[in-house]
Amino acid sequence: MTQRTTLIEPDELHEILGQPELVILDCRFSLQNTESGRDQYKTAHIPGAVYAHLEETLSSAVIPGVSGRHPLPVVIEIEQFLREAGVNQQSQIVAYDSSGSAFASRAWWVLKWLGHESVAVLNGGWQSWERVGFTIENESMVPERGDFRAEVVHDMLVDLADIDSVAADSDTL
Numbered sequence: 001m002t003q004r005t006t007l008i009e010p011d012e013l014h015e016i017l018g019q020p021e022l023v024i025l026d027c028r029f030s031l032q033n034t035e036s037g038r039d040q041y042k043t044a045h046i047p048g049a050v051y052a053h054l055e056e057t058l059s060s061a062v063i064p065g066v067s068g069r070h071p072l073p074v075v076i077e078i079e080q081f082l083r084e085a086g087v088n089q090q091s092q093i094v095a096y097d098s099s100g101s102a103f104a105s106r107a108w109w110v111l112k113w114l115g116h117e118s119v120a121v122l123n124g125g126w127q128s129w130e131r132v133g134f135t136i137e138n139e140s141m142v143p144e145r146g147d148f149r150a151e152v153v154h155d156m157l158v159d160l161a162d163i164d165s166v167a168a169d170s171d172t173l
Contacts (some may be wrong), residue, residue, distance in 0.1 A: 001092055004120035008094055010128045016092070017047055017135075023086050023120070023143070024049040025095040027058070027103040028126060037097075044136040046096065046122075046129055050143065057081050072157075075109065077104050079150045086143030096122035096129070115151030122142040 001021055004012070016022055026049040028037035034055060041051040052058055054145045057078065059070040087093065093111060095104035111119040122128065130136070 003118045004092060004094070005117055006120055008120040009123050010132050010134060013046070013094055013122060014132075014134050019092075021088075021090055021092050023050040023091045023093045023146075025085065025093060025104075025107050026050065026126075027052050027054070027095050027097040027107050029054040029097065029103045031098065037103075040098070040126075040140045041085075042138060042140070043077070044138050047135055047137045048141055048143075049096075050141060051064045052081070052085075052095070052107055054103055054106065058103070058110055070106075072113070075114070075150050075152060078110065078114065079148060082111075082114075082115075083146045084143075085146065087146040087148040089148060090147070091116075091117075091118065091146065093119040094122055095119065096125045098126040101125055109156075113153055113156045115153055116148070 001016055001019055013024075024046050026037075026041045026045045027041045030036040034053075038051055038053060041049070045051070054070060058073060060072060060077070062069065062071065062073045085131075093116065095107040095111075097103040101121050104125065108119050108121050124131075
């Protein structure tokens with residue numbers, strides 16, 4: 001399977017459906033109704049997809065006054081989810097949503113932060129899959145457990161001190 005690291009087209013995903021290295025993450029979510037994505041997944045999703053909830057999976061708990069709205073997930077917890085989703089070091093992961101890829105892109109970034117390179121976003125998201133008329137299903141999948149181990153890429157993060165340092169050195173901020 002050719003490694004995909006940015007975008008994948010619906011026909012390309014269709015060609016590799018069912019391959020053991022493939023893990024599909026359904027990241028549909030709505031900030032207005034946090035259960036709508038899960039409900040959509042239960043109604044219809046790409047065959048073999050596993051649901052990844054923004055607030056339960058792709059973020060950690062909010063700490064009032066300390067964290068933002070969707071803090072990075074706790075590494076050990078997201079690592080556990082990914083193993084349960086069937087992710088191995090060599091897995092090709094494809095993420096999709098129905099919100100202009102905002103939530104799928106979050107999954108893409110989190111996986112890159114965890115050191116997983118073979119992750120792509122479905123170009124056009126759920127709508128592109130539906131428009132082409134490829135098969136959908138409504139059964140939840142229980143994949144074979146993976147053995148993914150995170151290798152966090154620490155330089156993908158900046159903290160407030162880094163921002164303050166840049167701001168102090170710049171007249172443009």
